[in-house]
Amino acid sequence: MRTKIVAGNWKMNNDKKGTAALIGALQQNGNSTARVIIAPAFTHLAQSVALTADTFLEVAAQNMHQETSGAFTGEIAAPMLQSIGVRTVILGHSERRTYFNETDAALAEKVKTALDYDMEIIYCFGEVLEDRKANRHFEVVKEQLATALFSCSAQQWSKIILAYEPVWAIGTGETASPEQAQEMHAFIRQLIAEQYSATLAEEVSILYGGSVKPANAADLFQQTDVDGGLIGGAALKAEDFLAIAKAL
């Protein structure tokens, strides 16, 4: 059985006080049988780990560097995350790809390092609008997954969660329809089945991300191959994030 997951990517939002307040509100009002993950800013990860200890919430980082130490000013390494109790990292977010020039090749290195350090990865990928309009979205997604993930062993896949985030749906209010999400998720599962095995494909959790809100979450999560969501804007309001988690 694959795991149901709702993850909140807080992006560059919430200071120290705001982080504590949001975690407090989530804890007070929620609980879940699904995994519920939050990804606050680097500066508040240690604080978040402490605040969520023994609760239903888990903490992830939004990024990490592929090297494990050295002269990389401003960067954060896997052993640093591990040393404060962070075991999950989001990699490949479209904002990292667009604004910080992260390529599939660089992401392949990040994936390798994360797995070497036994970290769990939420791997983001998805096509831009032009790709979808040109009917190239399947091809693009296949390429993104193949370059960064298909050299991983079947065993390593137990540490990989996929997050399909069509770029045109991120922060735009325009969600992929449940049918579009299902079609892509089924395609991804088929790719994994071909590359590895049908058993492995069945076990991988594939999240959808892109303007998920309380109003559309249930319809998306009802799809056979949608195992949860990676939530941006709506993860910043406890009430909305918890409503989305409940829709799973």
Ligand code: 13P
């Ligand atoms: P929105 O939910 O704000 O569209 O963001 C999605 C996202 O980028 C999650 O990583």
